[in-house]
Amino acid sequence: MNKRNKEGPIDKALEEMANECKSRGENNLAIVLYAYLGSKKVGLDGQYAKHCQDFAKSGLKAIKREKLKRN
Numbered sequence: 001m002n003k004r005n006k007e008g009p010i011d012k013a014l015e016e017m018a019n020e021c022k023s024r025g026e027n028n029l030a031i032v033l034y035a036y037l038g039s040k041k042v043g044l045d046g047q048y049a050k051h052c053q054d055f056a057k058s059g060l061k062a063i064k065r066e067k068l069k070r071n
Helices: 009-023 027-041 047-070
Strands: none
Touching: 009 027, 027 047
């Protein structure tokens, strides 16, 4: 069995978490979790992680500005 099709206990826990988020109306987190699980299933989880990292880096200035406003 190759790595990209292997589902482990973490995948099942993440899917349960995504389902719970969806049922509670936490759709944004559910989408992120489902997108990760789907990308992992087809072997694109590294690219998905890179995209998330780039997104986080691009938002750092806005996050820092917001923290300064609160202080």
